Amino acid sequence: MEINNLEKTAKELLSFEGKVKGEVFNTHAEYIKQREGEEGLKKGEEKMAELQVPLEFKKIRSLSWQKEGMSVLMLLVCKKIFGWTDDDIFEMGRFAPKVSFIVRVLARYFVSLDKVFQESPRYWRRHFDFGELEAAELNKDENYMIIRIKRGETHPVVCRFYAGYLKGFAQISIKGSDIGVEETKCTYKGDDYHEYKISWK
Numbered sequence: 001m002e003i004n005n006l007e008k009t010a011k012e013l014l015s016f017e018g019k020v021k022g023e024v025f026n027t028h029a030e031y032i033k034q035r036e037g038e039e040g041l042k043k044g045e046e047k048m049a050e051l052q053v054p055l056e057f058k059k060i061r062s063l064s065w066q067k068e069g070m071s072v073l074m075l076l077v078c079k080k081i082f083g084w085t086d087d088d089i090f091e092m093g094r095f096a097p098k099v100s101f102i103v104r105v106l107a108r109y110f111v112s113l114d115k116v117f118q119e120s121p122r123y124w125r126r127h128f129d130f131g132e133l134e135a136a137e138l139n140k141d142e143n144y145m146i147i148r149i150k151r152g153e154t155h156p157v158v159c160r161f162y163a164g165y166l167k168g169f170a171q172i173s174i175k176g177s178d179i180g181v182e183e184t185k186c187t188y189k190g191d192d193y194h195e196y197k198i199s200w201k
């Protein structure tokens, strides 16, 4: 989707009720700093202010509840001001669990494939006050698992972010190589939920 009217999109996103843990802004900030430096982070904050969504990364605490719409808007702002593609957003998602404080806390559950799979809905609830994650299928013979996400609708850019996130998360928690993530169902394609197939070798 083209970003031709970011202001209008900002208003729509801000009206979304769901909240996310502030940690996501810390991981956004880390990735932006790595790619675009402190300068880039400042640029991002300026653009948010311009959109009437003031955001100071440093003031957001990991465990506070923040608007999910503001997190999604930040992804769109990065695309706009840095010229990032959906692949960059995927990478931003993949990077997030690797630097997330919450993921480090939950890492005690990463003892087996079964445990990672079983605990994944709880993992969602630790991060979001809306929607749900369903651990749909674990196939240990063919090395894949199916995860379904129902999250209400904000913007399709999130589908790529979560695909990247799941890949990064799988890289940490699954002891496999060659990890792949594919979104096999999507509400933006008429399905009832977003479905991701995570595979490994």
Ligand SMILES: [Zn+2]
Residues within 6 Å of the ligand: 159, 183, 185, 186, 187, 188, 194
């Ligand atoms: Zn989707």
